[in-house]
Ligand code: SF4
Ligand code: SF4
Ligand code: SF4
């Protein structure tokens with residue numbers, strides 16, 4: 001009896017020590033759930049979700065403060081993935097879904113005020129004071145944050161055109177024809 | 184010679200339908216009034232255009248330069264005048280436009296100066312360069328730049344070089360006729376590949392339903408005294424798939440994750456070998472190719488057609504019958520419907536089939552999968568198409584990848600045998616392009632995140648630095664104020680004054696020196712970001728520079744204003 005208790009107690013102590021050691025040794029930096037959520041968010045950093053960037057929104061979701069349907073650039077696809085990850089209900093997107101866009105600066109109108117550079121969260125605009133500015137296409141995430149600050153309204157958003165490089169095979173759809181009636 | 188053949192799993196035996204188009208020899212198509220030559224005709228980077236509107240070009244003149252190592256040049260197929268460099272419909276299932284050079288031909292067909300090379304006396308690297316600049320790419324349909332494939336793997340010795348003359352797709356006979364009529368050129372081209380790759384053996388695989396081609400190739404090999412083995416392989420679709428042919432001839436299996444040189448084997452199409460020989464021995468770049476025109480036409484056959492010839496004119500050569508309702512580029516198994524007949528013939532165009540409702544009856548309605556397993560038996564890659572179908576259909580792409588979706592070569596055997604008429608390959612293509620697009624999005628998102636984080640960090644740092652600067656300035660002010668009223672030690676008070684002046688002067692000199700250095704550096708290093716621009720872009724830049732020139736001159740005459748302006752702009756930036 002006593003030996004049994006001793007053995008169990010010893011086991012408990014050893015295992016407890018091992019677990020305690022492991023929790024210190026293999027401590028995970030940051031919140032892994034936030035990282036997983038962030039990996040799903042499109043990193044457009046547009047703030048349309050009401051948070052100042054994708055990470056704050058991811059943190060808010062992880063805390064349970066925010067709904068999962070607030071990110072328009074992520075679209076329904078994003079909502080579905082988040083629902084999958086978090087085991088929540090899929091909800092319709094709380095905004096309109098838009099195709100992916102790209103900012104274009106009308107270089108003839110640009111006065112070189114640098115306001116858009118300051119607004120762009122991913123440094124996708126190049127230019128200098130009183131010089132023409134332009135958007136680096138490959139870096140622009142289409143967040144629209146540069147549109148408002150422009151005092152001469154020379155920035156417009158354009159949907160990204162379908163090119164051969166980014167063309168996709170469509171989901172196979174077949175015409176449904178009424179069956180021919182036997183005459 | 185006795186050659187042990189291996190077998191690949193699966194495969195199907197569709198009706199070959201090759202007989203109609205092998206009756207006539209290869210005919211040369213007439214030069215059309217206009218050629219539309221797309222710049223992007225191979226896998227890899229898009230070549231940069233080298234000509235502008237109004238230029239006169241000669242036959243074989245380079246009009247697009249390869250922009251990277253994995254890319255191939257394009258050339259003017261005949262002489263004439265460039266009338267446009269613009270987006271034109273491409274021979275692509277999407278029917279979207281791509282940047283093309285439109286040439287109005289002059290009918291003279293005047294060649295540019297040609298140089299022949301002796302590949303044996305050249306560095307292998309130079310030979311590869313010539314092939315790239317001659318636009319030699321895989322003419323079997325994959326259009327992968329050949330020079331890239333001609334680099335042997337450093338670690339694995341090259342055992343076999345496989346030359347693909349199997350041509351397993353139904354209807355298609357362009358390689359068959361090429362082998363019958365131009366076997367010698369092919370063998371000489373294979374010899375070039377052999378000298379670059381130095382394999383232990385060279386195997387030429389031809390399906391056994393082409394006895395004439397086998398005989399012609401054998402005769403050519405013997406006549407040239409080469410030790411290549413010409414092997415007749417059993418006719419079974421897709422024996423002409425590179426991986427299947429390698430498997431049949433060498434018994435090696437190349438997984439999707441590996442490239443064939445890593446397994447000590449490489450595979451080229453016969454037409455590629457032929458074009459490589461023309462490029463090296465005659466200095467003739469790839470400007471035409473042999474195309475099979477067949478199906479529902481009056482005069483099926485093979486034509487040598489200039490690249491860039493619009494499809495309408497090509498089809499007119501064969502005379503489509505009245506009930507033709509569609510045109511397929513490539514074979515019936517792997518090809519696609521041409522969305523627009525103004526698309527030009529490109530390096531990938533091996534066959535055009537006119538289809539009629541009788542020839543290609545409309546697909547029967549798709550029925551549910553009954554899990555009969557016929558598709559898995561037919562798949563030459565031993566995949567489980569029904570599982571892939573299920574996951575692709577439900578957009579469960581992760582699972583589809585787990586089931587090796589990317590090993591699928593889209594051969595169409597599974598769709599061919601499916602009793603439920605499920606267009607399986609279409610689902611696989613959909614899934615693949617969807618996965619690629621997601622990968623692109625993911626990479627973009629990661630890059631955006633990194634840039635966003637970097638920007639935030641920089642903002643913080645700048646803020647901190649500013650605060651520090653302000654604090655220092657405040658401290659300095661405070662320090663200045665303090666000793667002023669005291670005025671106790673007169674001697675040291677004098678001493679620092681000349682020192683500060685000195686320091687100031689030194690600082691100014693240093694700044695001047697730094698500015699001078701920067702100026703010299705600027706002058707020495709030409710701006711690099713204007714390399715590789717299109718002609719249109721360069722023109723635009725020249726125009727802008729012209730507009731700016733008077734302004735700059737004005738600024739130089741009034742240096743003070745200039746300085747003031749820079750100061751202003753610095754202020755603005757802050
Ligand atoms: S709306 Fe979406 S993309 Fe925009 S900041 Fe919020 S999470 Fe990021
Ligand atoms: S350029 Fe404009 S739209 Fe594009 S990422 Fe920057 S701020 Fe957003
Ligand atoms: S052949 Fe067709 S019906 Fe049979 S298992 Fe494959 S997909 Fe399903």
Ligand code: SF4
Pocket residue numbers: 558561562563564565566567568590591592593594595596597598607608611
């Ligand atoms: S298309 Fe893909 S899955 Fe179907 S048989 Fe061919 S390799 Fe197998």
